[in-house]
Amino acid sequence: MKYFAALRLICVKVVLLVSLTVKATEPSPKIGLALSGGGAKGAAHIGVLEVLEENRIPVHMVTGTSMGSYIGGMLALGFxxxxxxxxxxxxxxxxxxxxxxxxKELQLKEKKRTDEFLLYTDIGLSLDGEIKPLPGLVLGQKMASMLRELTGNPPNFDSFDQLVIPYRAVATDLEKIEPVVLDSGNLVQAMQASMSVPGALRPVQKDGRLLVDGGIVNNMPVDQVKMLGAEIVIAVDLRDAMFKLEDLNSAVNVVNQLTTYMTNTGSDQQVALLNLDRDVYIVPDVSYMVATDFNLMYQAYRSGREAALAQLPKLLRYQIDEQQYARYMADKRRQWLPATYSFTDIHIVNQTTLSDTSLYEWLSLEPDRNYSVKELEQAIDRLYAKGIFEKITYEVEEDGKHLSIIVVEKAWGPGYLNLKLSIERDNEQRPNYAVGAEYLLTNVTRTGGEWKSKILLGVQDKLTTGLYLPLDYQQQYFAEFGIGWQQEIREFNNVARFDADQDEVKYKSLQLFSQLGWNIERDSRLLMGIDGGYSDTQGEFSAVPKQEVTSLSGYGEYNYDSLDNFFFPSTGTLLDVQLGYRYSDAEIENGDISESVPYLDSQMIQPLTWDEHSVVALVRASGSESNAFYPVSPQSLGGLFNLSGFNRFHLTGNYSAFGSLIYRYHVDDVNFKLFSAPLYLGGSIERGGVWLDKDDISWDSSITAGSVYIALDTLLGPAVLAYGVAENDNGSLYFAFGSQL
Structure with a gap:
């Protein structure tokens, strides 16, 4: 008996040893990951990946749709x-x-132009009046740039099987409404095609097809990960919840209900491909958010972790030992992302009317120099900042030595229309408003010349037209010529020269100018020019004489502007200084007054920001001596943040000086789904004055003012509600919207 018992024990041990040996040598199953789309909800995928890594569960292949294609692509690269x-x-x-x-990325002249015309419609308008609308609200240039920086912009692949982890992305053929599996080529383009939500981002053109978000036809590509050879599938489903009856009360919700049903039905078909005894189906709870809630991405990440941890008992069946996992992690370290590229050949695919020389000069890229992806993106942004290109992309060949840059001109150009709408209303005086349009005709010369015309109607009526002519291909040196007509109302108060009841004066002027300039760098330039013209000035009552002035000026000007935001700056500096000498001849009823005088026009803006607080210091000083009855070059103060408490142009003279400190606190960002607008609370302390004679300038004769305000920095411009007060019982409630430039 003892003999048989010992023999039985030996047999059991042998069987156990053999089974353990077989298990140890058994290859672990090939695990595939299928990641669904969901926009901002896609951050949940990161939480799932984190749990997989923490528990040594490998991923051997990955497929994704929309945001899932981005997360999956990053994983496939070895991140x-x-x-x-x-x-x-x-x-x-x-x-x-x-x-x-x-x-901050714009050229200085573009900063000044876009600060004034904030309604940047970019509508195409030909010289014969044909309107050419944009092909889409968003063309995808910025999204492509973001994806290139996030991924490191790897070179093109003959197959995405060459990645550290084999990868597939799913997009939708917009013409045939059928799935397109992206398995080779440019990884960033594949991600962008899979993420291009119809109506939000322009479709991606590839191989003669228009590709949009794959969620329309296959939002969770289980079938594709199985085709890659996955034996075990981990599927992560970020489906939207259906609306309840009480929520179906708007056209938007009704349309969303239908699209959600279609997407979820497609996902249900993919779920049916899973073997739930072996495969792992993870459904994070992201019902509290929608695809555009990017401010809730961290919560989505937490939801992904929680959902993965809830499935941990099933996931642990595929855990491997520490040694195996260390080898797996070493094998999947990033292989395709060099720190820098050095290109033997840089080729531009020029799909514009500009010369190749211009494009090469603007890019400033040279062969056989090391460039990081960030430096390449900066070069692309320099070119895109010209504002005349629809799309600029670049591709690195697989050997990493050849760079192709594809530059596509706007198909709806070369003429563009932008608009302006602004108002500053106070409760005491007339509203200061402006409506206007700007027409910009680009590429009038091979070096990128422009013809710009604008019209403004309001308290100031203005009509100007002019040419901007770069003198070299790099646009470092330029010439400008133009003519402008202007009509405006100025006010004179407490000035002995005028009757007590006479304060409104109408100025009309016609001016011509020409100047030469040097763009020192993106944020600074030097100008030297001459201008001259004719002005007609008439008071409100016939008892006040009419004044006609002809003038000729020569000037030098320096501009520096690195502000991140002109209206609510947090960083940077602005400095404008113009020094000139003017000859003028004023004709009035009592005779002529001829004079030659120097003049100054200057301002400086310097913000200081810490945490959510900002203080903006502003200083301005302008003026020139004049013995004419009315100022030849009038300087004015008044209006919100410009001696608050007065209406705009309330104080006018030959000289003005002004300084202010404007404080603001960033309360929150108001979320409008696709964009958000910062909300501010703040106040200002101001001091300034306007004088007819230089000898009158003094601190004691200047005026103290201030304001409190609430403001929203919208896409259409600043919206401000404020109350301003100044000395001598001047106070006013203001509403301002748009650019007051």
């Missing part, structure tokens, strides 16, 4: 969950839905 999280959360995804560059 860890922590790296994906950091890069994804460090970027402002709202920026991807606006193609306009930030103000």
């Amino acid at each position: 860890s969950a922590g790296e994906i999280k950091r890069r994804t959360f460090d970027i402002n995804w709202h920026d991807g839905y606006f193609d306009r560059l930030t103000r």
